[in-house]
Amino acid sequence: MEADRKIDCVGFYCPMPIVKTAQAMKEMEPGQVLEVLADDEGIRSDMPAWANKTGNEFLGVEEEPGEIRVYVRKGPG
Amino acid sequence: MTEDAMTLIVFSGDLDKALAAFNLANTGASMGMRVNMFFTFWGLAVIEKGGLSRGEKSPMQWLMGVMNRGGASRRKLSRMNMMGAGTKTMKSLMKRYRMPSLEESITLAREQGVRFLACTTSMAIMGLEKGDFIDEVDDFVGAATYLSLAGDGKVNLFI
Numbered sequence: 001m002e003a004d005r006k007i008d009c010v011g012f013y014c015p016m017p018i019v020k021t022a023q024a025m026k027e028m029e030p031g032q033v034l035e036v037l038a039d040d041e042g043i044r045s046d047m048p049a050w051a052n053k054t055g056n057e058f059l060g061v062e063e064e065p066g067e068i069r070v071y072v073r074k075g076p077g
Numbered sequence: 078m079t080e081d082a083m084t085l086i087v088f089s090g091d092l093d094k095a096l097a098a099f100n101l102a103n104t105g106a107s108m109g110m111r112v113n114m115f116f117t118f119w120g121l122a123v124i125e126k127g128g129l130s131r132g133e134k135s136p137m138q139w140l141m142g143v144m145n146r147g148g149a150s151r152r153k154l155s156r157m158n159m160m161g162a163g164t165k166t167m168k169s170l171m172k173r174y175r176m177p178s179l180e181e182s183i184t185l186a187r188e189q190g191v192r193f194l195a196c197t198t199s200m201a202i203m204g205l206e207k208g209d210f211i212d213e214v215d216d217f218v219g220a221a222t223y224l225s226l227a228g229d230g231k232v233n234l235f236i
Contacts (some may be wrong), residue, residue: 011175015104019185022107053081053108 003035090119092152106189117196138204
């Protein structure tokens with residue numbers, strides 16, 4: 001999936017991937033897509049929960065062994 | 078979208094419980110929640126500067142202050158402290174797994190707009206003054222303030 005911005009959260013555990021996602025999204029424009037690379041399994045459930053709560057759109061997960069890529073689109077704000 | 082609110086009563090001064098409280102505060106703030114942390118009783122130690130309080134104290138209060146020194150860096154695990162060895166081990170494990178320390182969590186919470194409130198009743202009992210606390214404390218308040226905030230909160234926890 002194409003992303004406007006990518007952040008690397010490999011090696012970070014809850015709550016850091018979500019905190020870093022929120023920080024990155026603050027600097028992005030509505031409609032832009034953020035890719036979060038992580039290896040904490042919690043992200044699979046946490047990212048849709050975060051997006052739902054904050055008015056952003058969770059686009060999906062792409063997985064390879066040891067690497068989880070999640071995609072979120074910034075909402076209208 | 079209406080802003081959700083969360084309140085946390087930090088009653089415990091244990092390292093593990095304080096970490097859990099800040100973990101939730103930081104996640105909540107990242108989720109756009111308005112977060113207020115109300116520090117009371119042993120929890121006050123988490124936001125103390127950590128010096129020996131210079132306030133006027135009774136001998137009992139003085140003894141308590143010496144036996145229970147404040148400051149984020151002095152917090153110990155509630156279990157398996159083992160004269161500090163367990164806490165030291167936990168801190169090094171946290172570093173290895175790139176988890177923020179309690180001090181870093183406090184800084185992060187402030188950056189995210191989490192508010193810190195200190196309970197004045199506990200301060201009086203323990204002989205603590207405003208100057209004994211870190212500058213980040215927003216206000217010194219009582220239970221009515223907490224309850225009013227909790228009334229607006231969807232998540233209110235006692236830790």
